[in-house]
Amino acid sequence: AQSVTQLGSHVSVSEGALVLLRCNYSSSVPPYLFWYVQYPNQGLQLLLKYTTGATLVKGINGFEAEFKKSETSFHLTKPSAHMSDAAEYFCAVSERPGANSKLTFGKGITLSVRP
């Protein structure tokens, strides 16, 4: 069975600082990996995804993530945090191609950005 671990529930950074949100997964087959963002009072929006090919994936709003098979990780980074990045971030894994119905989400991490 697949699973996702997002350690901690809250990360706080200063504006302009590096953002690093950690995600580790377990999967019995090569996974599809996703990061979603949820702004207050909104639904989830796809930030980026890894399916096959290049392991460094670039997404919207300057975010990127790197798939590291040996570490079973898919950490999300952004070089310089902006106030508008404050939101909740969810990592998700899918084992079956095209199987959105089998997406397993992590608990989410709340990102706060200090002025």
Place this chain on the structure above:
Amino acid sequence: ETGVTQTPRHLVMGMTNKKSLKCEQHLGHNAMYWYKQSAKKPLELMFVYNFKEQTENNSVPSRFSPECPNSSHLFLHLHTLQPEDSALYLCASSQELAGGTNTGELFFGEGSRLTVL
């Protein structure tokens, strides 16, 4: 209207009430989903409909009853709920392609915040 629209955005109901949540997608997708989002817990997949046929029911109590009359509309009928059912209910859609492939992206609505008294 664009994307995925959910109504109502907020709902307060007693345990003996019957109410329904509505979801409409304007993206031409053929798969729709209900998720439950509770504080400090992972998103829980409740139901999946592909081409109007229910393909997933993740052990959801019968007090939740989904209905998918067409590929654009999805309902969640609520009956004799419990206080622990209070949560944000998210609807999502996706485009399932031939061979079971798709872009891997779910499009979410803004959710319906349900409070059961």
